[in-house]
Amino acid sequence: MEITDLRLIFLLAAFLLCCILFLLVGLNIGLRYGRLQESAEWEGGKLESIIKKRLKQSRAVLGGLVSEQLAPLLPGFPFEPGDCRFIGKPVDFLVFKGMNEKEITEVIFLEVKTGTAKNLNDQEKRLREAVKAGHVRWVEYSPE
Numbered sequence: 022m023e024i025t026d027l028r029l030i031f032l033l034a035a036f037l038l039c040c041i042l043f044l045l046v047g048l049n050i051g052l053r054y055g056r057l058q059e060s061a062e063w064e065g066g067k068l069e070s071i072i073k074k075r076l077k078q079s080r081a082v083l084g085g086l087v088s089e090q091l092a093p094l095l096p097g098f099p100f101e102p103g104d105c106r107f108i109g110k111p112v113d114f115l116v117f118k119g120m121n122e123k124e125i126t127e128v129i130f131l132e133v134k135t136g137t138a139k140n141l142n143d144q145e146k147r148l149r150e151a152v153k154a155g156h157v158r159w160v161e162y163s164p165e
Contacts, residue, residue, distance in 0.1 A: 088135040089113050105131070111144045128157075 088095075092113070093102035103121040105114045116129035130152055132145055141149065151157070 085135045089133040092133045100129070100131070111148050 089109075090107055092098055093100065093105045100116045100118065101121055104118055105116050107114055112130045113133045114129075114131040116127075116131050117125045118127040118129060119125045130148065132141065134140075
């Protein structure tokens with residue numbers, strides 16, 4: 022091998038080393054810039070807006086839960102409040118129509134819907150279908 026061949030190999034190796042160092046430095050700078058930008062977004066109000074959104078959702082859920090439990094006391098409620106028993110899940114109330122008069126004539130599964138969530142969930146739909154199909158029965162249990 023001649024000296025010019027060795028110089029060429031050395032120059033190519035130095036060039037490749039410089040390219041690799043340049044890429045590593047660029048990657049490092051890019052990662053740092055990305056982290057700084059992400060930090061600035063969180064500090065610049067995005068975190069605050071996320072917290073406000075979550076609080077609004079939480080208040081809506083709590084408001085719905087309170088509304089469900091107080092529904093028998095609201096104007097226009099279709100049943101006697103004393104006939105209603107809150108159970109919460111899978112349905113909000115069992116209404117024992119006529120219980121106040123000591124003559125129950127009907128048992129009603131009542132789901133209260135408030136706010137924008139007016140649709141039944143899957144479990145509520147299955148319960149509705151079971152009741153409509155007549156899959157309801159009486160069982161007595163006496164523990165020994």
